[in-house]
Amino acid sequence: MAETYGWAGKILRVNLTTGEITTQDDEKYHKYIGGMGMAYRIMYEEAPMELDPYDEKALVIFGVGPLTGAGVPCSGRMNVTFRSTWSKGHSIIDAHMGGHIGSMLKYAGYDGIVVSGISEKPVYLRIEDGEVSLEDASEIWGKGTFASNKWMVEQNGREFETASIGPAGEHLVDYSTLNTSFGNSGGAGLGAAMGNKKLKGLAIRGTGSVKVADPKKVLELSNYMMGNLIGGNNNHNVPAQPQSWAEYSATSGKNRWSGAPGRMWKKAPGGPVDTGEQPYNDINKVALRCFKGYFDFGAPAAEYTVKNGGCSSCPIRCYTEYDVDPLADYDLPTHNSNTCMPVLYGTRVYPDGVHDFKYEGDGTMVINLAWSHAVDDMGLWDNYGNLNRDLLWILRMPREEATKYISEEEYDSLPWEWEKAGDPRWEVELIRRMAYGEGDLSVIAKGTLAMMEKFGLPKSWLDRDDDATNSNLIYNGFPNHHGPAEAWQVGMLYNLVFNRDCMIHEIVCETGSGAPYEVTKKVMEDFFGEGCYDKAKAYTPINENKAKLAAYCVNDKNFHDSATLCNWMWPMTQSPSKEREYHGDLDLQADFMTAVTGETYTQAGLQEDGERITQMLRAMTAISFQLNCGSANLRQEHDAICDWVFDKDPDFKAFEEGTTKLDRADMEKAKDMFYDIFGWDKTTGVPTRETLEKFDLADMADDLEKRGIYAQTTEAAAE
């Protein structure tokens, strides 16, 4: 094995059919950074898109990168690559999870795990440094993730980090996850990908460390980041409430730097904790900045908050931990922790609304935390809210309309009295049915596209202008994620690239920060050029710098999921420091890469590395669309935009103050610019041969040629 810093130097290969477990030197993948990039190369070389996602030869690839576990702040992430069963094209897809398990994999000595084959019986993968084995998981097959993780820890010891799929994954429910015991999860159908392989979970203990080329430099960069650059969650750079050291705060009182004087963790052990002021350069109070519960739920969160939790190497602690005691009245677990979608959308399945439980205004919080625990236990994913939106669409129908889609017997079997009473057991029962695939309604958890097919809904169903039940920007089965409403054409462009929601936070970290527009605009234009940064709901036509910014976001996110870094925090674009005029340091991630690996990295170089991954993604997407949709014209098949994006807010014209609607012609122009920047054919959106060769991906160009995809480009251009 080659001597390297940052990278552990080897990956594990586990064949579940044969039980064979081997290791492989991974140096040849280092140019793909790790995580997502490494997995894409392995997937392309070893598991062609022709394979059914549930084929025995299909791969599930867990990947971390050189920065994971290396002491870099906000680096406790793990990427998992597999094949989509639910989004259009059944192409390559990723789940992303935090917690401690990614770092533990590094400490055990591995940069990744490539899982192939299908086990005859349920197993879990046990890794204790160099001792790797497949262990019988029959005892926990059928159990929820909390019980399963507990059992694996009991079997192996408290030093093990574990993650488990739940009943949803076991039942091959497309919306399924892999979960830790703390609400960290990887979604996108990962549960089913593992469930198909009868792989219940992972239990990992690593006693080693990550070799770092220049540890002193890593510490210095970390100090520099902590004292000058880092803000709150999403790197929001002003506090939510006025603080005496800060010039600005979020007027709405709502951003992710939500700790403030008077905002308390009232259930903290030893008595309430006032999160107080957190001067930006007081590094010992960084962990008090993000009171995510307060951001999500407002004042009622204080009543139930025990403390903040979070991932390894992360000072932000965005997982608020709660003791929601009213849930005990319904025999539901009261200890909950999550930070993401599971705590945001539970109320959508209550068309008649929710009620207060113990404190004024706590209904949303109690209901959402009951949802969070139940979906985490069942290992059920929500596809960034589409599960909830699609459920709401049908649940709010009158009985006679709803029973056009589900049977009368099933409709009447739903415990509607709980829905009308705002009883949390209503949502738990819905989740159970989804996770076990029970009834017609559970098709919703097979994906929006599967539901549309089963219910006979036309493609235009996705064109509806209804925020509550339709957020799909394109026709591929996944919703808006920080799209045009937060990032104008830039957000629309980066939502076109992936085969699930984009998971890109580069812009919403700025637009949601609460800082004055002119302050942030100066930062963004200094980094990305004039005209790149629009004011809230006051957009301007597309320009070159916006298109470049969109491309930057895609490449940067891909680097993050490869290195690995948390995309909710990185890059350090803004700073809370007035002395720095609120400018962050985009070079810092390259500086960390250099310090950790001992090789020289620049930000421009990381963009190129990220773009190599973007190009692999696009080429594999073209292949899978050719195979599964009959056409590799991605501009038509993959990147078409739903009508509501252009038709919403009928009282406003695009580019008028007060709307986030886009303009059709402007957006086509934006695509032209975006494709041009990426070196994609303007007619089809497919990477040209020249582009792929530029990134040492000539084999992919040959493949596209051989498959006739370039011939399609020529034909399309001639039409």
Add this chain to the structure above:
Amino acid sequence: MLFGRRKPGYTTTVDASADPEQVVLDLQKAEMAAKKKPKAEVFDINAASETARRLKETGSTFDGAAAKAGEDVIAVVERETGELAAKQAAENASAPAETPAEAAPDTDSTAKPELLDFLAAAPEAENDPYADQPTQTAPELPELTPAQELAGYIRSRSAAAQVTSHALLVTEVENADELLAQMPQDPQCEDIVARAGAKDTYYYSNANMSDNYAMIAQLIEDEDLCAMFAEMVRFNARIYPSATPLRYFRRSPYGLSPEEVEQTWKAMQGKPEFSDIEELTNNQNERFLFSTQYLTRRYAKAISDVDEWTD
């Protein structure tokens, strides 16, 4: 006693594992040297919170370049602190000496002997591995001028999120006006800023308090709620731009009751000086105020509406 009240939520962290004598030295050094607004921030992973703040107050010009260049962060801070103390000593040596009686009371100087007395009176620890090591003694530090003492008082109140009214200063210090007049000429007091309010003039240290927060604190001290509402609603509309939720005034540092908020807004309505302040309700039934000087109603409503969002 010239000391500001700390509000709830403004905590001081004490590192119990630190050497008490060193803590005293650090506090003393920081108190004596804290005269200038820092040009840039200081960071120190090993420092306790309060120590970090006080290092900042030493006037360090440390801007992170040392860390990026690979220099030792602590060494740079200590070097700069030493240079500053030496500079101050040189300046004070050439100035007329002040008698301790003329200076404002210094709580640290009274607390310090008590702590040292306590430590001296404590029984010797058995098997103390450090017993034979030499004791570190406090370096000679320059005396402060009365104006600098007064600046320190204003500074300490700013650190506790409070501006200091002129009325308070003249009550506490007989020759306050004379000392305040000296401050603009004293480089060690350049962080002390005067802000004219409706009822009084207010002083704060811009090393410890932001200018915009001082504006808020001044408006609170003026106790004219209508004027405060109008000022902040206009400020938020002009600067961010944003409409201002009525709920904004219920939060820290305003802390008004729902009744006070309602009564204030009601009192503003119909008065010509507040004719630009209007109310709107967003799509989640939350009420906002905005200024038509800076925002159209249509745009103010649009940016106040809450759109669907994800995480």
